Amino acid sequence: MKKNVRLFVLFVLLALVVGACGTPATVAPAPVQPTEPAAPAATEEPAATEEPAAEEPFRVAVVMPSAINDLAFSQSMHDALLRIQEEMGGESMFEIVYSENMFVVDDAAAALRDYASQGFDLVIGHGSQYGSSLQEIAPDFPETSFAWGTTVDTFGLPNVFAYEAASDQGGFVNGAIAASLSESNIIGVVGPIETGDAKLYVDGFKAGAEAIKPDIDVRVSYIGSFSDVALASEAANTHVSAGADVLTGTAQMVVGAIGVAEENDVLWFGTQSNQASLAPSVVVASQVYHWEGILAEMIDMIKGGTLGGQSFIIDLANGGEVIEFNPEYELVANVNTVAEQTIQGIIDGSITIDLGQ
Template identity: 55%
Template sequence: MRRTLALIALSLSLLLTACGGAPAAPAAPTAAATEAATAAADAPTAEPTAAAAEAPTAAAATEPFKVAIVMPSGITDLAWSQSMYDALKAIQTEMGGESAMTISYSENMFNVTDAAAAIRDYASSGNKLVIAHGTQYGTSLFEVAADFPETAFAWGTATDAGESAGLKNIFAYNAKAEEGGYINGVIAAMLSKSGTIGVIGPVEAGDAKTYIDGFTAGAMATNPAASVNKIYTGSFGDTAKAAEAASTEIAAGADVLTGSAQQVVGAIGIAKDKGIPWLGTQSDQSSLAPELVVATQVYDWDSTLKDMFAKINAGTYGGTAYNLTLANGGLKIAFNPGYTGVSPEIKAAAEAAIKGISDGTIKALP
């Protein structure tokens, strides 16, 4: 009995550390959806706003555009989930608030089964667009999408807009993380005095891997003698492990750090304590270490989302695979004015690399 309990405890811990995510709290999409419905009832006569005016249908002018999103981490993760949530909020404000667009969300849905239930609930509660913000939700999304042909679905990081399954109501989006990774690599190699750069990755997959590969390529192209040390924590959300990985990188000689996924807040905390410059990705991370975050590759979903909205309002519910790139403005390198160590040469090199990647003369992945 006791041994069994010990094993239960151990397997629980394994499960938790392996996923690195909280077991998702029971989804409450229905409650959120009800709220949204109330909001709609409260403001049935809302003035059509500029953005909503793009939508030609009468329905769009009188009832809000309902969007729901399922995310693997929190909306304040300073990374993947926040990048999308912030973009939705910005568009909502631009469109004229809740009367023009409602956002229902379920965060910390690391458990795919829970996420699938939430996706289905959102689809059946009248949302026009349901976003499954994670590659892992793909299978569930395709199943649900087949049952709701009048609802638009979107997912990413992905490039499959449903053609393979014969579905016409799926959008896919993909961030070419390697592009900004390359730029960050160039900056890191120029900032580093020791020639050793530390990378804290989650697992070797998805946009984390492409970011890190691009970063390595950029750093090596700038300083072929540099060594880029990588530690993968095996988790997206294990803040404590990311912190220890950062300490280890620093102890091993790294004087510039970068990393990916929501776990990096732990690593940024250590970088701040030790005064090590940090290069970020996904969401602007300068709020956490205003003096040490050099630059962040920001995922800007704004134009992707607006294009989806316009297509949906025009009656097309899917079929497009979007790419965020430096060239189309979906990826931006946001320099943090609080960090003072960026010389004009570094800025010029970064801009030259951005230009090179945009016009195709530089390949971000070797």
């Protein structure tokens, strides 16, 4: 019996290890040795050869709640970091390390602390659920700069940046276009949980639709989950059965809803990432987050010695939010005008978004 117990414990440990490998802590790309810039002659001691010329790479670590390819929140950050890397001259100048799928806040906190103790220049907690962890960790590493979002709260700490997306702005534009295109005057929204970035987008969308057509019926359903693809799909089905001819939704589980939109030939508006690839025939436009602008600002400040204390916001005016139209969907000319006027109006301040409550 004892032998069996031991075997069993061994098995469970094995299963846990294998499970853990796949899910929470995929760290990549591994810190690559700067092989390219090394002179061809220097074979034995590449590290010591280019001391004077080579600049230390800027090192960023980021912890994300979902996968880097979720076509939503986490991907927006990963894509932004890759763009910065490209601008700064590749991996030898800008090193990115990430942990994805960190749904469990405890695990995320451990990862954040690990990264901080490894001396990264900037450690990002990409999820509002990581705030309280960062508040605890940041004071222990006064030399390291931290950033987290989406929020405006830096906790008054000198080494914490905060960032937020004015997702209500893109939501407003999407809503205005959606209302212009809707013939049934019923629009369905599939949301995850009624809070944070999702709620802001949905409320903005509703305000935008109502600004174009005051009598439009924007119906919102929150499915209570960020991962339940099946329920998101059924929520979309429900909207279509109830007469909606335009749908939108936010967070990573909406991939199920986009499929339903395509199957029923109902229009779709995306947010957080460009979702046109999933259903080229029905995706009209997506609000895309470009965090690279504010990240570049943060990096400049860090290089100048300021490690935090400021909060950033991306919006249409500063280019952090971009409405990306799907080239395969041909927008009617007069609706295109509505879209352009709405975007322009928000940027120059002539349109103010009233979120009601």
